[in-house]
Amino acid sequence: MFNFLHTFTPSPILLQIGWLKIYWYGLFIALGALVAFLIFLYLAKKYSISKDTAYNLSFYLLIFGLLGDRLYYVLYAWPYYSQNLLDIFKIWQGGLAIHGAMIGGFLVIYFFSKKHKLNPWLILDILVVALAAAMAIGRFGNYFNQELFGLPTDLPWGIPILPEKRPTEFLNAGFFHPTFLYECLGNLIIFALLFGWHKIRLSKIKTPGQIRGAGNIALAYFILYSLARFGNEFLRLDYSPYIFGLRWAQFASLIIISICIIIIIYKFWLKRKFIKDSG
Helix, strand or coil: CHHHHHCCCCCEEEEEECCCEEEEHHHHHHHHHHHHHHHHHHHHHHHCHHHHHHHHHHHHHHHHHHHHHHHHHHHHHHHHHHHCHHHHHHHHHCCCCCHHHHHHHHHHHHHHHHCCCCHHHHHHHHHHHHHHHHHHHHHHHHHHHHHECEEEEECCCCCCCHHHHHHHCCCCEEEEECCHHHHHHHHHHHHHHHHHHHHHHHCCCCCCCCCCCCHHHHHHHHHHHHHHHHHHHHHHHCCCEEEEEEEEHHHHHHHHHHHHHHHHHHHHHHHHHHHHHHH
């Protein structure tokens, strides 16, 4: 496998028939979305959420998640897109930001849960597991676009990058860290842990609708993903604004972790208060 990574330089186009081009990036994004949808349906059924509700929610999550994904990235890389406005619509070239998808997903879950009287924390618990799987699959598209790679490396799994894709200061480098792969593997581990957590929780539910600790799985995801992303950013070479000496995604990760810790403390305080008042 390592020898394959060393010698193979991928093309972004999977198939071309006349003017029609099918891109690897689009294929992996679509495949990730499909797997996420199936996982979401599976867990929704286990938690007694109706199929119609799950289908409708999935539709809105897909639409607004992708819109948030792209809009966030365009604003993030506005110095480039302000000079290349038509490229905003060229989604097959890459340029999706997970934090944008999170924002879009939050808005959908809030309004949808309020309208249909669902527990938004439980919906988030289900969604983050599907999201981790989608991210693990979708990141492979970055490999074929030759993007989201990291610093030069001599490690066996380093990948070749075309000269025109490299930063000018690394034109003479041979191989680079596949940071997209690191994020993929991180998401796979997070998916396995949180899916297992769901299975344990479901095994303890005796009465439908009786969910204890709703939201804990979602909070764990945001903390784990943010920690993994924070570390991975030290290797990445793609464009990023800097705040207080940190790449933007690192700064955002610290904000997310801080918010999650505050919520955990607040939930713990509410639980202690409830037990004290009940006693």
